[in-house]
Amino acid sequence: MNFWILQTLNGITFGMVLFLLAAGLSLIYGLMRIVNLAHGCFYLAGAYIALSVIESTNSFLMSLLVGVIAVSILGIIMQRFFLHRFQHDHSSQILLTIGFVLIIGDLVLLIWGGEPKLLPKPLLFQGSVSIRTAIFPAYHLVIIATGLLVAIGLWLLQDKTKMGALIRAGVDDTEMARGLGINVPILFSLVFILGVALSAFGGIIAGPFIGVSPGMEWEILLLAMAVLLIGGQGSLKGAFVGSLLVSLVDNYCKALIPELGMFFIFGSVAMVLAFKPTGLFGKL
Amino acid sequence: MKRWMGIAVILLLLGILPQVLGDYYVILLTKILIFAIFAMSLDIVQGYVGLPSLGHAAFFGVGAYTIGIFSIKVLNNFWINLPLAIVLAGMVAALFGLLVLRTRAAYFFIITAALSEVLYGIACTWRFFTGGHDGMPGIARPDIGFIPWSLLSAANYFYFVLFFFIVAFILMYVVVRSPFGHIIVSIRENELRMRALGYHTWLYKYVSFIIAGLFAGLSGGLLVYLNGFVSPDVLRISLSAEALLMVLLGGAGTLIGPVIGAASVVFLENIVSSYMERWVLMLGIIYVLVVMFTPQGILGLINKMSLKSQAKV
Numbered sequence A: 001m002n003f004w005i006l007q008t009l010n011g012i013t014f015g016m017v018l019f020l021l022a023a024g025l026s027l028i029y030g031l032m033r034i035v036n037l038a039h040g041c042f043y044l045a046g047a048y049i050a051l052s053v054i055e056s057t058n059s060f061l062m063s064l065l066v067g068v069i070a071v072s073i074l075g076i077i078m079q080r081f082f083l084h085r086f087q088h089d090h091s092s093q094i095l096l097t098i099g100f101v102l103i104i105g106d107l108v109l110l111i112w113g114g115e116p117k118l119l120p121k122p123l124l125f126q127g128s129v130s131i132r133t134a135i136f137p138a139y140h141l142v143i144i145a146t147g148l149l150v151a152i153g154l155w156l157l158q159d160k161t162k163m164g165a166l167i168r169a170g171v172d173d174t175e176m177a178r179g180l181g182i183n184v185p186i187l188f189s190l191v192f193i194l195g196v197a198l199s200a201f202g203g204i205i206a207g208p209f210i211g212v213s214p215g216m217e218w219e220i221l222l223l224a225m226a227v228l229l230i231g232g233q234g235s236l237k238g239a240f241v242g243s244l245l246v247s248l249v250d251n252y253c254k255a256l257i258p259e260l261g262m263f264f265i266f267g268s269v270a271m272v273l274a275f276k277p278t279g280l281f282g283k284l
Numbered sequence B: 001m002k003r004w005m006g007i008a009v010i011l012l013l014l015g016i017l018p019q020v021l022g023d024y025y026v027i028l029l030t031k032i033l034i035f036a037i038f039a040m041s042l043d044i045v046q047g048y049v050g051l052p053s054l055g056h057a058a059f060f061g062v063g064a065y066t067i068g069i070f071s072i073k074v075l076n077n078f079w080i081n082l083p084l085a086i087v088l089a090g091m092v093a094a095l096f097g098l099l100v101l102r103t104r105a106a107y108f109f110i111i112t113a114a115l116s117e118v119l120y121g122i123a124c125t126w127r128f129f130t131g132g133h134d135g136m137p138g139i140a141r142p143d144i145g146f147i148p149w150s151l152l153s154a155a156n157y158f159y160f161v162l163f164f165f166i167v168a169f170i171l172m173y174v175v176v177r178s179p180f181g182h183i184i185v186s187i188r189e190n191e192l193r194m195r196a197l198g199y200h201t202w203l204y205k206y207v208s209f210i211i212a213g214l215f216a217g218l219s220g221g222l223l224v225y226l227n228g229f230v231s232p233d234v235l236r237i238s239l240s241a242e243a244l245l246m247v248l249l250g251g252a253g254t255l256i257g258p259v260i261g262a263a264s265v266v267f268l269e270n271i272v273s274s275y276m277e278r279w280v281l282m283l284g285i286i287y288v289l290v291v292m293f294t295p296q297g298i299l300g301l302i303n304k305m306s307l308k309s310q311a312k313v
Helices: A002-032 A039-057 A060-086 A090-112 A138-160 A162-174 A174-179 A184-210 A216-231 A235-256 A259-273 B004-021 B023-048 B057-073 B077-098 B105-125 B153-176 B179-187 B191-196 B201-227 B235-251 B256-275 B277-295 B296-313
Strands: A126-133 A132-136
Touching: A002 A162, A002 A184, A002 A216, A002 A235, A039 A060, A039 A090, A039 A184, A039 A216, A060 A090, A060 A184, A060 B277, A090 A162, A090 A216, A090 B105, A090 B235, A090 B256, A090 B277, A126 A138, A132 A138, A138 A162, A138 A235, A162 A174, A162 A184, A162 B235, A174 A184, A174 A216, A174 B277, A184 B023, A216 A259, A216 B105, A216 B235, A235 A259, A235 B235, A259 B077, B004 B023, B004 B153, B023 B153, B023 B179, B023 B201, B023 B235, B023 B256, B057 B077, B057 B105, B057 B201, B057 B235, B077 B105, B077 B201, B105 B235, B153 B179, B153 B201, B179 B191, B191 B201, B235 B256, B235 B277, B256 B277, B256 B296
Parallel strands: none
Antiparallel strands: A126 A132
16 A cells, blocks of 8 residues: 555656656647757756756755756757757757757766766755655655646646737747737747746756656656657646656556556557547647 | 769779778778668658658667577577568567557657667666667677678678678669659658548558668668677667768768768767767767758758859859
8 A cells, every 4th residue: 555655656746847847848849849859958957957056055946046047048049049040940950959969968978977866855855754654755745746836837827928828829820920910939939948947947856856867868858758649739738637647657667567667658658649649638 | 874883883892892901991881881771771761751760770679689689599590580680670660650650740750769769678678588788799690501601700791791781772772763662752742642642641651661660670680790799779769860860961862862871970980989988979069060051961962062063064
């Protein structure tokens, strides 16, 4: 019984981290029609930069701030100077992002070395909580709460604000939005930065929980992609439900039959694709 | 006529080179030919059908592991193992094709990558069969049996691979020049129209995907015989990304392009790796440069220049 409670809570915790990534990926895809393969790199870079900041300042909050800002700047550079040049050529944009994955991944390996590392937990949340007889780290609950808050925030942003209305207009019909005088290039950049920042944020808060290691950029990207394929592209609700599904499946499989973790996840992706090619909540 | 002369000269050169060059360069040339087969096979889906895949290493890896596992655990018979490697790679492609062809563009990219990563995961964890992360060392070069031709020397193995390269090139040439080849190019250009004309476009894409898988399996098998070693690296996404770059760099949608691309990338990797450890970083930089400045690849550049010089005359 304890086993199941723990694995479920672990699964939900990782699901929240995955949601932070998948939401950004989904927003960027919905608006710009490109899949940002470098998304996992931003996660990785965020976590590593935060690690260095913690080691020198000992403040988790500081590392969160510096990590997110630094990675966002990286994101702006990539979007404005590279992706922006190929506005109507989606396949070139995707190929460019592969180049960036290789560059950032190798630089990270060069700077921080090949060993997996764990970020220290923020002092405030180092204790643990017991649920019946199962003991559970308090920090996991903090991640879950953060994920829920971000989900609510994104939903409010998308549905209740002017900015959200502009984004939705851009998603539905970019040409028309442009024709109505909406500054679409600025909108693209803003959404891209938001996505990148969410990814870096996810990497940093997951740092004390799953740690970081080189090569993780692909692993985490593929999981986030599985979320989009299952949940449906460009849908916030899809990203949320998909994240929970994928990470629960991932967690149970890793605990029970570690060899076949990926196999089960992409098996479920295949099932969803076979019956509903647009994903559970996707529109075409 | 001029073209045939060119081919004859190249073949003659390839025939003489192993006799003049040292073993190190002969092995490098062999590697180039093997990756050229791999890149050409990827170009059938990437360039001709217009479906760039980030998981082509899956079929390369299936070919490689088939040779590795069968040579060590069953028997080292080339006449059984190599055809088996090709057929198994084709079968995996047939299975994956059913899934990936339901998606398009960006999602095709991702799901091909994901499926190859599934195989990578299996290769890493199923230690009993694959040796896990350490891989399987000690795979002997095959004995061809009734032909008295030892493959142990670098030069002889080069001729062996050259033979397969020529056969693969001719077969793929026939495929892309046949009506089938013209139809897949038309599907790349306008799938809806081809469907309206009554072509079963899905089937054409599916068959092309399997053909690409077969040749990728062949190249994977040949590489294992060359190295005498197979490890999960043959299933990595970075290998797929490298193959994608070979096709892009040389020129997608041609057969010569991937060969030029493979030669440049393998040669460059060799030079860079002997000076520093940061080959992946270089690969990324080349990627960005190629996409930014020569989207048509080296062949495209050559064509553009020859057009310009003709215009001057």
